[in-house]
Amino acid sequence: MADTYTKLSDLIDPEVMGDVVSARIPKKLRVAPFAKVDDTLAGVPGDTITVPVYAYIGDAADVGEGEAVTIEKMTASVRKATVKKAMKGIGLTDEAVLSGYGNPVGEANTQLALAIAAKIDNDCMEVLQTASLNYDGTDAAISYAAVVDALDLFEEEQSSDKVIFVHPKQVTQLRKNSDFLSADQYQAGVMLSGEVGMIAGCRVVPSRKVPVLDEWYKNDEDGTVTVTTDNVDAVHKTLPDAKLGDKITKVSTPIYSCPIVRLESGEANEDEVPALTIYRKRGVNVETERKPKIRTTEITADEFYTAVLSNEAKVVLARFGV
Numbered sequence: 008m009a010d011t012y013t014k015l016s017d018l019i020d021p022e023v024m025g026d027v028v029s030a031r032i033p034k035k036l037r038v039a040p041f042a043k044v045d046d047t048l049a050g051v052p053g054d055t056i057t058v059p060v061y062a063y064i065g066d067a068a069d070v071g072e073g074e075a076v077t078i079e080k081m082t083a084s085v086r087k088a089t090v091k092k093a094m095k096g097i098g099l100t101d102e103a104v105l106s107g108y109g110n111p112v113g114e115a116n117t118q119l120a121l122a123i124a125a126k127i128d129n130d131c132m133e134v135l136q137t138a139s140l141n142y143d144g145t146d147a148a149i150s151y152a153a154v155v156d157a158l159d160l161f162e163e164e165q166s167s168d169k170v171i172f173v174h175p176k177q178v179t180q181l182r183k184n185s186d187f188l189s190a191d192q193y194q195a196g197v198m199l200s201g202e203v204g205m206i207a208g209c210r211v212v213p214s215r216k217v218p219v220l221d222e223w224y225k226n227d228e229d230g231t232v233t234v235t236t237d238n239v240d241a242v243h244k245t246l247p248d249a250k251l252g253d254k255i256t257k258v259s260t261p262i263y264s265c266p267i268v269r270l271e272s273g274e275a276n277e278d279e280v281p282a283l284t285i286y287r288k289r290g291v292n293v294e295t296e297r298k299p300k301i302r303t304t305e306i307t308a309d310e311f312y313t314a315v316l317s318n319e320a321k322v323v324l325a326r327f328g329v
Contacts, residue, residue, distance in 0.1 A: 019104065019112060019304055025293035027116045028123070028308055032291065035124035037201050037214040038131040041170055041268055042283035042314065049288060054090040056286050056313060086315060090288045091130075094309035095122035101302040119308040123291065130314040131283060132172070132216040135266035138322035139248040143225060145262045149177050149327040151186035154207040157267055157325040168270040170202075170210040171325070174217040174263050181206055209267060218264050219329065220245055222257065230254040261329045269321040282321035287312045 033040065048056060070076050097118060103111045142157035154171065173181070181187045181204065188205045201212045223245035224232070234242055234253045242249045245264075249255060268282045288311035296305045316322065 019099070019295055019306065021293045021295050024116055024306065025291055025308070028120045028293060029291040031117060031120035032124045035121050036128055037212065038128045038135070038172060038216055039124075039285060040201070041270065042131055042285045043271070043281040045284055045286045048090065048286050054288070056088050056090070056315065057086070088286070088313040088315045090286070090311050090313045092309050092311050093123050093126040094307060095119055096305060096307040098303050098305045104304070115306055119293070119306070123308060123310050127285065127310070127312065127314070128214070128216055131285070132214070132218070132266070134314050134316045135268070135283065135322055136218065136264060136324065137247045137316055138266065138324040139319050140323045141248065142323055142325040144325060144327045145260070147328050148180045149173065149263070149265070151184055151207055153327060154209055154325070157323050158207060158209065160323045161269060166208065168210070169208070169267055170212055170270060171206070171265055171267045172212050172214050172217050173265050174219065175213045175215060177263060177265070177327070178203060178211070178213050181211060220262050220264055222259050223262065224249065224255045224257055226253060227256040228254055230256040232257055262326050263329060265325045265327060267323045267325055280318040282316070282318050284315050284317040285312055286315065
């Protein structure tokens, strides 16, 4: 006789839940979709990734007939990042699973996906905040002219696709700007994930991950604070390019810190380094543990990864007044 009883193992299957959570995570991301995902760490020993950052060797020069070309030495710095584990757990009682209102197992999938996606997004925004190209527009709110000035820091010879992450409250400021192009005026099929419009040729993506800095530092030759070994770590949180001995000023006026990211060109023959890379050691893994004494099943999900600012030349950190 066939077994027709519904079992807990039929409703809570770790492999099925793992696939569901993995599929739902991308839909919950706001910042990470603009990063390159690299799975080369999977199955490789070690928990640290070293990313080379090469310096430009300079423009080519004229060389006369029979003359020797000057041989340049390539130089590179490195950026190290340690793989981390993002993890979240939920406990479901048998009563909730078998007779709970709605779909408790489905909601558990959604909540686990949301939790891991939020952590990945947080890390991506955190590394974008370490960009060395900074634009100070803190005297006023975000505007067309300010975004144009910030984009000038890229010193582009040929325009490229870009995205600016803004705080949701800044969207209201932008929509009052006559130069803002709302996404509902786009042609079909040209909008990126989370995009609400465009300003100065820059795609606008709102995210609550964009920090509001209540206290921050700025370079100031007349500043009363000197960067020392005692305060350099605190200073680098809001002024990553500060060096020992620099004169700076501490400011307590709230501002938004908005990353502008140059996106990859999409040309298959171009070997370019993306602004942001997510190195995955292992994808989402879901496990369950049964607590028979209290008739509860604990469900945990994790993902091993690290987010790295892999090309500083492709990120400008633009700061605007609140």
